[in-house]
């Protein structure tokens with residue numbers, strides 16, 4: 001059997017998505033990010049010790065909270081899916097059993113899953 005654990009945090013950040021009907025001008029959102037990891041032992045909890053998944057996510061959220069995502073993550077257009085990919089890459093260094101990251105704001109969301 002395969003079990004899953006997750007951590008969710010919210011943060012405030014601004015972005016712009018040129019050409020998007022609602023996000024085409026600089027503005028802010030409350031974003032949420034959820035990271036999911038899998039483990040085979042029910043009592044294993046998170047697959048690695050240390051600060052745990054929540055602590056890892058918290059450290060990354062501190063980097064973007066209250067910031068302009070265009071400046072913090074300059075190589076991507078800050079859509080929910082692109083941010084999910086950014087979080088996935090950063091979290092997967094410490095959590096190789098990371099299976100999915102979801103990012104959303106208001107009614108829009110995006111995700112990245114391990115194939």
Ligand SMILES: [Zn+2]
Nearest residue numbers: 015022023029
């Ligand atoms: Zn927006």
